[in-house]
């Protein structure tokens with residue numbers, strides 16, 4: 001696929017097969033197109049005026065860019081977690097119940113079950129179970145980010161997109177999110193933008209290296225970091241530029 005913002009081409013013939021139930025890290029210097037690619041996966045770019053996309057991106061056999069595709073349904077299946085935790089200004093419970101409610105679930109017992117399972121899935125249940133009515137904004141940054149992951153899980157997606165999910169967090173919260181991502185990959189396919197090479201090495205199974213809109217190299221993380229095929233990948237991962 002290719003993507004342009006007006007005259008500027010941000011993605012050039014990106015051809016990549018994302019593996020299920022694993023973590024794929026998208027790495028590369030600022031402005032190389034990582035976030036643009038990530039956002040394309042659940043059509044978050046559609047909102048930007050002047051965007052032009054060519055080619056296709058297949059999810060369960062269907063082209064994500066097909067104008068007939070139900071975007072709400074796509075985003076239910078392909079959830080997203082942003083760089084800065086962005087809980088809604090409402091209670092912890094309502095943050096999690098929000099998505100399921102918009103999909104028509106009204107039973108209190110069912111919502112209670114979803115809230116509990118989602119918070120457990122995001123490894124934050126024990127910290128909040130006695131305070132579900134408390135405002136989500138009263139949580140720490142790291143807790144807010146796990147809450148946002150729980151919110152994404154509540155609508156039962158199968159893919160989770162994460163755009164630098166730990167860049168606004170302290171080291172302890174970061175390692176919690178990393179541990180969580182490693183646990184979640186048994187059930188979900190995770191695609192994560194990261195600027196942190198160590199993070200990519202620690203938790204990802206596959207790594208894609210982008211440079212100026214091109215996908216330079218893609219493969220198993222260990223191979224990319226130990227024996228990069230391309231000189232530009234090597235220069236980047238050894239910190240020679242970017």
Ligand SMILES: Nc1ncnc2c1ncn2[C@@H]1O[C@H](COP(=O)(O)OP(=O)(O)OP(=O)(O)O)[C@@H](O)[C@H]1O
Nearest residue numbers: 005008010028029030031032033034035036037048
């Ligand atoms: N909404 C937009 N309108 C116009 N150009 C954009 C827009 N978003 C991104 N771009 C351009 O597209 C290119 C790729 O940007 P993108 O944000 O995908 O890069 P990135 O690799 O994620 O960068 P960073 O690591 O800094 O987040 C850049 O040249 C950027 O200026």
